[in-house]
Amino acid sequence: MTNSNPGFATLAIHAGAEPDPTTGARATPIYQTTAYVFQDSDHAAALFGLKQFGNIYTRIMNPTQAVLEERVAALEGGSAALAVASGHAAQMLVFHTLMQPGDNFVAAKKLYGGSINQFGNAFSHFDWQVRWADTDAPESFAEQIDERTRAIFIESLANPGGTFVDIEAIAAIARRHNLPLIVDNTMASPYLVRPLQHGADIVVHSATKFLGGHGNSMGGVIVDGGTFDWSGSDKFPVLSKPRKEYDNVILHQAFGTIAFAIACRVLGLRDLGPAIAPMNAFLLLTGIETLPLRMQRHCDNAFKVAQWLKNHDKVAWVNYAGLPDHPNHALQQRYAPKGAGAVFTFGVKGGYEAGKGLVQGLQLFSHLANIGDTRSLVIHPASTTHAQLTPEQQVAAGAGPDVVRLSVGIEDVDDIIADLDQALARV
Structure with a gap:
């Protein structure tokens, strides 16, 4: 070079x-x-x-x-x-x-x-x-x-x-x-x-x-x-x-x-x-050769998905630091001005069973224990990745019973949102 x-x-x-x-x-x-x-x-x-x-x-x-x-x-x-x-x-x-x-x-x-x-x-x-x-x-x-x-x-x-x-x-x-x-x-x-x-x-x-x-x-x-x-x-x-x-x-x-x-x-x-x-x-x-291209697309898509979920009547809350009203937003702007990442959580009204039901209804999203894929991924942490923890530890880790975790991929964002929309309609 x-x-x-x-x-x-x-x-x-x-x-x-x-x-x-x-x-x-x-x-x-x-x-x-x-x-x-x-x-x-x-x-x-x-x-x-x-x-x-x-x-x-x-x-x-x-x-x-x-x-x-x-x-x-x-x-x-x-x-x-x-x-x-x-x-x-x-x-x-x-x-x-x-x-x-x-x-x-x-x-x-x-x-x-x-x-x-x-x-x-x-x-x-x-x-x-x-x-x-x-x-x-x-x-x-x-x-x-x-x-x-x-x-x-x-x-x-x-x-x-x-x-x-x-x-x-x-x-x-x-x-x-x-x-x-x-x-x-x-x-x-x-x-x-x-x-x-x-x-x-x-x-x-x-x-x-x-x-x-x-x-x-x-x-x-x-x-x-x-x-x-x-x-x-x-x-x-x-x-x-x-x-x-x-x-x-x-x-x-x-x-x-x-x-x-x-x-x-x-x-x-x-x-x-x-x-x-x-x-x-x-x-x-x-x-790694495409890391900067992928990460920016991940961030852009995740921000639009978080905005959409925040306005959905079956969603209780959205925890995405890229949203301006998020309590962590100032830290995100300070440390990561290019974007807030691809992974975030939200709560489905109805708690543990509703969260599991949403995951079951998704079609474009892959239900698996990973993040950071080009594909959009989803998991219900309380019943999977954090199941070995006590309920108190789950809540402390940000993985309470109603929590659904998304790893937003680099597909067309309209298709990602459409999949969430049809799955939430079934909850």
């Missing part, structure tokens, strides 16, 4: 990619291999000792994966990235790098139901404890912090409710307590919000969603902001203390602004193994 400061759409197409040096192929090849031939014994030893970068084994890295990592890091404005098998895998590796048994972290109450379950249940098997706080009251995060707290975790745009979070206010609390701020940017994507610009230190994605955008491949990404001083305290020994398995190298000292991404790769991904398949990395790369 000739421009030293290329635009977002240019980065979405070109970042990390060059024509294949052997064949001249313009599209990034799918390197469908498990391992790589070393140049000689010294080359192999240097790779295994972290003295030289290069490919060893596809569980740890792969050339197709490397292009995906560089592209997402460029779009987020990060120093480095690591692509893994799923969004949940990304979160697991982040906390595996940060936490020791008995440590805790503070997370927003309004999160994807799978994250709430992972944090509250699966993580407890590692003796990692989660404490919940309210993003509408940022100081509630500070109230949960103690000497064993190791991070703060939020979503930039909360799933399922589509609520924007004041990242800068929570980042200020994290800095005050010398803790990294982790932001899940899945729902917004870097097209709408770039959390690192607002004080985040680490960004995670379920690339399965808007980054890939076509509902055809699983993946997750960790983006290292390169902003946190891992040696500023003794809280993060994985990064600040010698690693015996790598000839006593201190990762933060050796790798600086990319140390966290390196640690996630050579300690977490290497040993826990949630590697992304080369084919999935290729499909996600292809999807």
Whole structure:
């Protein structure tokens, strides 16, 4: 690229990619291999000792994966990235790098139901404890912090409710307590919000969603902001203390602004193994090329659908931050002026059974547990994605009994509205 400061759409197409040096192929090849031939014994030893970068084994890295990592890091404005098998895998590796048994972290109450379950249940098997706080009251995060707290975790745009979070206010609390701020940017994507610009230190994605955008491949990404001083305290020994398995190298000292991404790769991904398949990395790369076009269409369609639902006599409420009278609208305008995203919730009069009935009556919408597809998607969270939570947790997460979640696709918006209209007529 000739421009030293290329635009977002240019980065979405070109970042990390060059024509294949052997064949001249313009599209990034799918390197469908498990391992790589070393140049000689010294080359192999240097790779295994972290003295030289290069490919060893596809569980740890792969050339197709490397292009995906560089592209997402460029779009987020990060120093480095690591692509893994799923969004949940990304979160697991982040906390595996940060936490020791008995440590805790503070997370927003309004999160994807799978994250709430992972944090509250699966993580407890590692003796990692989660404490919940309210993003509408940022100081509630500070109230949960103690000497064993190791991070703060939020979503930039909360799933399922589509609520924007004041990242800068929570980042200020994290800095005050010398803790990294982790932001899940899945729902917004870097097209709408770039959390690192607002004080985040680490960004995670379920690339399965808007980054890939076509509902055809699983993946997750960790983006290292390169902003946190891992040696500023003794809280993060994985990064600040010698690693015996790598000839006593201190990762933060050796790798600086990319140390966290390196640690996630050579300690977490290497040993826990949630590697992304080369084919999935290729499909996600292809999807990212159209991310700015898709996200703008998603946002435009979602705004029109939300306006229409707000005036429907069978709809009790609409929770879409793009609507001018929404209490979260000022935050949306501040953090995501291009649009309020594609995912939002609304309530059907009649509660739990009415919500399920509406979902059953839709025809264009696909009833499934995903978001971020080109197709319009729908789900009733209380009976599906958030069913494992208590009623109180469901309400706190924005997934109460009457809630229906839409992920508005890029079809013609008149067809989307017509499908909702015929299904609501049956309720």
